[in-house]
Amino acid sequence: MTSPFRFKSFRARILVFFLGLLVLVQAAVFISVNTASIKNARIQIDEALKITAGVFGRIMKEREARLLEAARLLSGDFAFKEAFGTRDHSTILSALDNHRMRIRADVMTLVSMDGEVIADTLNPEKISGEFGLKNLISSAEESEFGEAASVVFIEDRPYQMAVVPLLVPMPDAWICIGFLIDDRFVQELKALTQTQVSLLSNPQAGASVIASTLPLSEREALKAAFSADGPAQTEMELGGDKFVSFAVPISHGKDKVTALLQRSLDEALSPYKRLKSALILLFALGLALSVAGGVFMARTVTRPVRDLAAGVKRIYEGDYSEPVTVEQEDEIGRLASSFNHMLKGLIERDRVRSLLGKVVSSAIAEELLKKEIELGGEEREVTVLFSDLRGFTSLCERHTPQEILSFLNDYFTRISAVIEANGGVVDKYIGDAVMALFGAPLKNEDDAARAVRTAIGMREALKGLNAEFEAKGLPRLSLGVGVNTATVVAGNMGSITRLNYTVIGDGVNLASRLEGLSKKYGVDIIVSASTLALAPGFVYRELDIVRVKGKSEPVGIYEPVGETGAVDEAVVKEMESYHEGLKLYRERRWDLARERFRALREKSPLSLYAIYEERASGLIENPPPSEWDSTTVFHEK
Amino acid sequence: MLKKTGIILFAAFVAAFSSPAFAGSIEFSVNDGKSNPVADAVVYAVPRDGAPLSAPRKAVIDQVDKEFVGYVTPIEKGTAVSFPNHDKLRHHVYSFSEAKRFEIPLYTGTPANPVVFDKPGVVALGCNIHDWMSAYVFVSDTPHFSKASDAGRGRIENIPAGEYDVSVWHPKLKASSKPASVRVKVTDDGASKADLQVALQNVWRAWRAPVASGNGYR
Numbered sequence: 001m002t003s004p005f006r007f008k009s010f011r012a013r014i015l016v017f018f019l020g021l022l023v024l025v026q027a028a029v030f031i032s033v034n035t036a037s038i039k040n041a042r043i044q045i046d047e048a049l050k051i052t053a054g055v056f057g058r059i060m061k062e063r064e065a066r067l068l069e070a071a072r073l074l075s076g077d078f079a080f081k082e083a084f085g086t087r088d089h090s091t092i093l094s095a096l097d098n099h100r101m102r103i104r105a106d107v108m109t110l111v112s113m114d115g116e117v118i119a120d121t122l123n124p125e126k127i128s129g130e131f132g133l134k135n136l137i138s139s140a141e142e143s144e145f146g147e148a149a150s151v152v153f154i155e156d157r158p159y160q161m162a163v164v165p166l167l168v169p170m171p172d173a174w175i176c177i178g179f180l181i182d183d184r185f186v187q188e189l190k191a192l193t194q195t196q197v198s199l200l201s202n203p204q205a206g207a208s209v210i211a212s213t214l215p216l217s218e219r220e221a222l223k224a225a226f227s228a229d230g231p232a233q234t235e236m237e238l239g240g241d242k243f244v245s246f247a248v249p250i251s252h253g254k255d256k257v258t259a260l261l262q263r264s265l266d267e268a269l270s271p272y273k274r275l276k277s278a279l280i281l282l283f284a285l286g287l288a289l290s291v292a293g294g295v296f297m298a299r300t301v302t303r304p305v306r307d308l309a310a311g312v313k314r315i316y317e318g319d320y321s322e323p324v325t326v327e328q329e330d331e332i333g334r335l336a337s338s339f340n341h342m343l344k345g346l347i348e349r350d351r352v353r354s355l356l357g358k359v360v361s362s363a364i365a366e367e368l369l370k371k372e373i374e375l376g377g378e379e380r381e382v383t384v385l386f387s388d389l390r391g392f393t394s395l396c397e398r399h400t401p402q403e404i405l406s407f408l409n410d411y412f413t414r415i416s417a418v419i420e421a422n423g424g425v426v427d428k429y430i431g432d433a434v435m436a437l438f439g440a441p442l443k444n445e446d447d448a449a450r451a452v453r454t455a456i457g458m459r460e461a462l463k464g465l466n467a468e469f470e471a472k473g474l475p476r477l478s479l480g481v482g483v484n485t486a487t488v489v490a491g492n493m494g495s496i497t498r499l500n501y502t503v504i505g506d507g508v509n510l511a512s513r514l515e516g517l518s519k520k521y522g523v524d525i526i527v528s529a530s531t532l533a534l535a536p537g538f539v540y541r542e543l544d545i546v547r548v549k550g551k552s553e554p555v556g557i558y559e560p561v562g563e564t565g566a567v568d569e570a571v572v573k574e575m576e577s578y579h580e581g582l583k584l585y586r587e588r589r590w591d592l593a594r595e596r597f598r599a600l601r602e603k604s605p606l607s608l609y610a611i612y613e614e615r616a617s618g619l620i621e622n623p624p625p626s627e628w629d630s631t632t633v634f635h636e637k
Numbered sequence: 638m639l640k641k642t643g644i645i646l647f648a649a650f651v652a653a654f655s656s657p658a659f660a661g662s663i664e665f666s667v668n669d670g671k672s673n674p675v676a677d678a679v680v681y682a683v684p685r686d687g688a689p690l691s692a693p694r695k696a697v698i699d700q701v702d703k704e705f706v707g708y709v710t711p712i713e714k715g716t717a718v719s720f721p722n723h724d725k726l727r728h729h730v731y732s733f734s735e736a737k738r739f740e741i742p743l744y745t746g747t748p749a750n751p752v753v754f755d756k757p758g759v760v761a762l763g764c765n766i767h768d769w770m771s772a773y774v775f776v777s778d779t780p781h782f783s784k785a786s787d788a789g790r791g792r793i794e795n796i797p798a799g800e801y802d803v804s805v806w807h808p809k810l811k812a813s814s815k816p817a818s819v820r821v822k823v824t825d826d827g828a829s830k831a832d833l834q835v836a837l838q839n840v841w842r843a844w845r846a847p848v849a850s851g852n853g854y855r
Contacts, residue, residue, distance in 0.1 A: 075843075076768040076843060078729075078731075078765040081731075081733060081763075082733070084733070085733035085738065113812070141839075144839075145841055146839065146841035165841050167763075167768070167771075167841065167842060167843055168733050168761060168763060169761060169762070169763035169764075169768065169769075169770070169771040169842060169843060170761040170771065170773075170808065170840060170842070171840060171841050172733075172761075
């Protein structure tokens with residue numbers, strides 16, 4: 001299976017590796033910087049918000065202190081006590097208003113110890129009635145010094161309110177004084193702290209924004225995002241901007257008011273955004289440079305490799321013409337140089353092999369190349385075929401050696417083709433003679449039959465060659481072939497520096513003798529009985545039983561006429577008649593035999609019939625001794 | 638709390654108007670309901686069958702070291718009170734109380750005319766230039782009254798035998814809880830007892846910074 005990460009090209013691999021590495025490192029840098037930036041911004045915002053919360057609390061305290069101080073002053077103001085002593089509403093109200101304006105407060109109310117309004121600057125007409133801020137008074141009553149301050153709501157508007165007793169010199173009324181909490185207030189806070197400030201009230205029953213520095217459009221979202229019970233620090237999205245928020249409770253109880261201090265994360269991150277774009281630019285630059293550099297490097301590495309690969313491919317395809325040219329002195333260069341050496345060696349070896357195939361048969365060449373070359377051989381059953389040209393000597397007399405060589409090469413080429421086509425091996429050419437082997441160095445089951453078929457094929461090939469010769473006005477050539485199967489020694493013979501693969505043995509000599517005999521019997525091919533026994537698929541004409549020079553055993557000799565079934569009926573009939581005659585001859589009934597051979601001779605040109613007619617005549621005239629065994633003895637070679 | 642009690646002057650005039658030997662007395666104690674004695678509580682006895690007013694008397698409320706001497710001064714209706722200033726600076730004594738509204742603008746020494754408190758009730762005294770100076774005059778309808786000691790105890794002397802409603806007042810008396818008066822039978826020989834309980838509340842006063850001669854307070 002091919003993994004998707006496996007690249008076919010080395011170049012791609014190098015590129016992907018280095019680019020991957022770069023991207024990985026850059027991404028790691030980018031991520032860590034980004035993470036650190038955001039973290040840092042958050043920390044800064046957190047700190048700023050905490051400081052702001054402190055400042056905010058402090059400011060609220062200051063305002064409270066101012067209110068209390070102002071109320072205390074009034075409480076000790078003799079003129080006001082006198083005014084109060086008059087119990088005159090207009091005077092008291094006017095005095096309250098006067099004092100209110102001294103410190104730019106937004107409301108002042110005088111309340112009796114029983115909780116009845118005496119005078120109220122917000123409601124100048126009111127001269128009596130219950131005071132609304134009972135809780136405020138209660139907390140003053142419960143406090144150690146009779147003072148209290150809180151954020152309260154008067155007619156749905158928030159006030160920071162303080163209350164102290166009016167001492168004349170015993171407590172005789174409550175002085176209430178307050179600042180309105182509005183957008184102006186939070187804007188002042190914002191100017192001081194650079195923080196968005198929102199005041200939200202009554203959060204349980206759906207928060208409402210009392211005052212805020214946020215634009216109106218974002219206040220609804222603020223209301224929705226705000227949770228009174230959530231943690232002090234939260235994050236919320238307002239107008240597409242992320243805000244870190246810090247909630248500071250500024251009053252408790254029924255009219256719970258919370259100040260929400262907010263800083264924009266995006267704003268805090270803006271310096272980092274510049275860093276981010278710088279990083280991205282650097283990354284892009286680095287990537288581009290890496291791609292270019294990577295491609296260049298990969299090319300310098302892979303081009304010679306590709307050249308080498310192409311060279312190897314050429315050699316695989318048999319083209320040795322071009323060595324690889326790599327002009328580098330690095331590892332690749334050394335590889336190329338080694339490769340070229342190897343190529344030289346290959347060319348050499350191929351030349352040797354091709355030459356060997358020509359000098360010896362290709363099968364023998366293979367055999368030689370395959371094994372360790374050593375002298376010595378093994379016993380094998382081999383069918384040896386000898387062929388010889390007849391009338392070659394007289395041909396030589398009438399032609400120049402060049403022409404002879406040309407004829408011979410023509411002849412050998414065709415003959416060799418037949419031999420090789422039948423799986424035989426040309427062992428050697430000896431003048432106009434050819435020695436061929438079947439069964440060495442390669443063995444086949446039907447080596448004998450292949451040899452016989454080769455012999456017949458050679459006869460046919462010669463017919464074709466003769467037709468060509470005739471057309472050229474050259475004389476016809478005839479052939480003599482001897483085939484014998486025997487156990488011989490096959491192997492390398494000669495010296496260790498110069499040797500031949502060949503076969504040696506009696507059987508080889510016999511094949512050569514049989515070739516020599518063919519002319520005497522007027523036939524092209526003679527096959528020994530041992531070959532016949534191994535190649536039954538042919539029609540044979542029995543020729544004789546002979547004792548050749550150097551061999552004591554008589555040998556039956558035969559002429560293959562053709563493959564079984566491929567021979568004319570007439571020829572078969574004639575052959576049967578001949579074989580009967582031969583039988584009569586061997587039974588010493590020479591008269592009958594002579595008659596038979598004569599009859600055959602008169603019908604057919606075969607010299608064999610004449611030979612036996614003559615032999616029968618000779619035996620009739622000079623009857624042989626009783627030990628006559630019908631074998632023919634040849635003393636000459 | 639005012640530690641310096643000063644000279645209790647009214648003992649003198651109580652002795653001056655003392656009745657014949659057959660008169661009785663009421664021994665009282667005042668606590669705040671938590672077993673704490675209530676000092677400066679004014680206990681007064683009103684005869685069930687009405688009693689004639691005694692003759693006009695005089696009282697003095699000194700100013701020493703920028704404080705009124707006597708946090709609470711019970712007097713009988715019609716008493717003329719003088720305000721001698723023993724400090725080397727001026728005081729501006731005033732009251733805006735219903736029972737007696739008056740003002741003695743900046744003065745040294747003893748003002749020429751004492752102030753006559755002719756209406757019963759509570760009069761809160763202050764000094765215009767010393768916010769922390771504060772004292773009370775309890776103007777009683779009856780001549781039978783006395784002030785509790787630091788131990789919350791006291792005795793009303795020279796009371797003719799008869800039945801009395803004994804009540805108590807204190808600056809810190811909780812406005813909402815009117816203390817029940819107790820009925821006491823006074824005989825000619827021996828002292829009757831009255832145990833009174835009051836509920837007190839916080840009463841704030843102006844702050845005084847610590848000074849060499851005394852502790853500051855709030």
